Amino acid sequence: MARGALSCQVPCVHGIIGHQRSAGRLELSWGAKGLRGLYQQAPLRALFPHPDTDEPATAALVNVAGGLAGGDSLDSEITLGAGSRLTITTPAAEKVYRTLGPATRIGATVRVGAGARLEWLPQEVILFDNAHLERRQDFSLAEGAELLLAEMLVFGRSARGEVFRQGQVLDTWRLRGPDGLLWADALAMGAVELADPFRFGAAQAMATVLLAMPGAEAHLPVLREIGAATVPRAGLLLGRALGEVGAVRDFVARAVVGLRAAAFGLPGVLPRLWRC
Known part of the structure; x- marks a missing residue:
């Protein structure tokens, strides 16, 4: 049953x-x-x-509840067949509300077939104060598959001046290729780490941009022009941003636009739902 930010109260089996x-x-x-x-x-x-001219087909993932509270979960299993093209995005930011105890869980298992191309470009996840998020995402690429991925976490409702003072985050990633694990990453943090000047330095947001494809390292200059980037291994390009929310969002937008054009030959614009 879909519902809004406030959970309905129902009797449990023990009254x-x-x-x-x-x-x-x-x-x-x-x-x-x-x-x-x-x-x-x-x-x-x-x-x-309907996609714009020269754009691949688009799937928009929508949480019709309007947000997630503690104990809620979203789980996706997505498969792209050989040679297919798809952009997956969201029409708006996902909101993770405060919890009364249980974690909000988000999971995704994504398989990209041989020679297929996936753009995984959801808009940001906003963590309300006292939110508890556990997110696990697993991507598998077959031979010759291509992946452009961008994800952004916002720590508090910055437009309202809210700061993520209490809460927890566990964010884990796995990326596998035909020969096994290509990249693994995990973030485990609480609000205390966010405020620590030697850890997150009171940053308002963080983002990851990743390009996985044969020859991905050739596009390193695209990311180096706008922020921090590295090549962890052949065929894998990684960019990161941490700081003020507007600056982090700008990094993601410029990275997506630049890499779509340079790596995929697509129009140098953001997905249409980002521009609505």
């Missing part, structure tokens, strides 16, 4: 008042000729807006 939680699930299969299969469980939905 204790509990909170109703949402558990969204999406299973999406995409082939060279388009959609092959779709299963969706509220509050998670997939929409397919």
Whole structure:
């Protein structure tokens, strides 16, 4: 059942008042000729807006509940067939509200077939004060597959002057290729680490941009012009930003625009839903 930020109270089996939680699930299969299969469980939905000229097909992942509270979960399983092209994004930022105890869980398992190309470009995740997020995302690339990925975490509602003073984050990534693990990353932090001048230095946001494809390292100058970037291994380009929310968002936007054009030959613009 989809619902908003406030959980409904329902009787538990022992007569204790509990909170109703949402558990969204999406299973999406995409082939060279388009959609092959779709299963969706509220509050998670997939929409397919018409792409702009010269743009690949787009799938927009929508949380119709409008946000996630403690104990809620979203789980996605996405498969791209050989030679297919797809951009996955969101129409708005995802909001993770404060928790009364349980974590909010987000999971994604993504498989990109041989010679396929995926752009994984959701808009930012905003952590409200006292949020507790556990996110696990696993990407697998077949031979010749290409992936452009951008993710951004915002620590508090900066537009309202809210600071992420209490809360926890566990954010883990795995990227695998035909021969095994290509990249692994994990962030485990609490609000105390965010404020520490020797850790996050009171940053308002952080972001990761990743390009995985044969010859990805040739596009290192695109990221070096706008921020910190490195080549962890052949075929893998990684950019990172940490700081004021506007500056981090600008880094992501410029990185996505530059890499889409340089690596994929796409128009040098953000996905249409980012521009609406």
